[in-house]
């Protein structure tokens with residue numbers, strides 16, 4: 001029995017399914033059997049059942065767990081707990097978000113068209129919440145609209161949703177309390193077709209786009225701010241995002257989901273893709289046209305597909321310049337690069353560092369650093385500060401940071417516009433070792449200094465490199481103890 005349990009544990013870890021020791025139960029047996037079936041089909045290569053039908057592959061959501069389920073008769077039963085979450089979005093930056101089951105975004109739900117599902121939602125937040133099923137064609141009383149289709153779920157309360165799903169595509173769930181959305185409360189809800197769409201894909205990924213405004217010396221997002229200094233893919237900012245690993249020649253789908261305040265033009269290097277789906281499901285092939293950038297609007301989903309026929313490590317990123325930065329805040333201090341230039345704010349004020357009040361107080365709410373936010377009153381003309389060339393920017397408090405001098409010309413300080421606010425890109429920001437993981441194996445030395453915000457890689461690898469990374473990943477995930485894994489509490493029994 002113990003060896004069987006050990007096998008299950010390894011298997012679940014290998015499949016990227018996380019559960020705590022508390023829930024090693026029939027629930028996992030159901031989940032594992034279904035996932036095993038999917039994986040075996042995946043391994044066969046063509047995944048054809050012999051009648052021209054091709055099975056779907058499960059989606060991978062890098063850095064986010066899948067939500068396990070148990071079968072209750074013919075009903076797939078899931079449990080979601082709305083709760084505060086501590087999340088490390090880059091090494092050393094742990095922030096207080098709100099999410100589901102210990103993760104923001106919440107765990108990914110995968111079902112198949114025709115499934116009857118039950119989702120038990122428990123509210124462990126200090127305030128009321130409600131769960132909306134975005135784009136679902138379900139009875140009105142299951143829609144999760146607080147005040148109209150149901151009462152909001154009180155703190156400590158529970159609501160049980162149950163419906164049959166006859167749709168297919170990239171959907172999502174989210175709190176229908178607006179400010180909670182800006183604390184992280186969304187998750188992917190993938191409805192697989194009964195057989196794969198043609199042409200079938202070999203890899204299917206999900207990326208949830210989120211953004212936060214977090215003042216430099218506090219860990220709580222300012223949900224009132226309208227500009228953002230932390231931009232995340234699946235709850236991580238570059239270089240902490242986990243690359244999408246693809247074997248050369250595979251067909252790839254990436255499902256992008258946006259729930260924030262901004263639209264994100266997501267750009268892929270080295271390939272042209274077609275948009276094959278929206279938040280409303282599959283698009284007819286007659287609408288597919290080539291592109292390499294897709295605008296994912298707020299509350300929208302976009303599926304892109306391409307043949308990974310160009311080997312290499314290709315960037316996949318939001319193309320808004322400010323969305324490729326981390327912890328964006330202003331250069332501050334009394335900057336007196338030339339005479340007569342107005343001095344900036346003091347360090348604390350200029351960076352929006354809190355010394356009183358809450359993140360949403362009158363003093364801190366509308367403004368983050370220099371002129372961030374509607375109604376900002378702290379906007380002032382500031383010169384740029386001189387930057388010492390050839391000086392190491394090694395951070396003593398972060399030993400994993402790579403030691404090197406910024407690449408700056410000798411006359412840099414006489415060039416108007418230099419240094420720009422947020423001069424933070426380049427080799428001196430590299431932290432390869434701090435974000436070491438199998439998926440990063442073999443990336444060029446210093447790569448991490450150029451990845452921030454909504455940035456990751458699609459790594460199109462030759463078979464030997466691909467196999468090497470997969471083996472390493474399985475080994476590492478097998479080693480993970482259950483206590484290290486994201487929390488999944490089930491308290492009803």
Ligand SMILES: [Cu+2]
Pocket residue numbers: 262263264265318319320323454
């Ligand atoms: Cu963006």
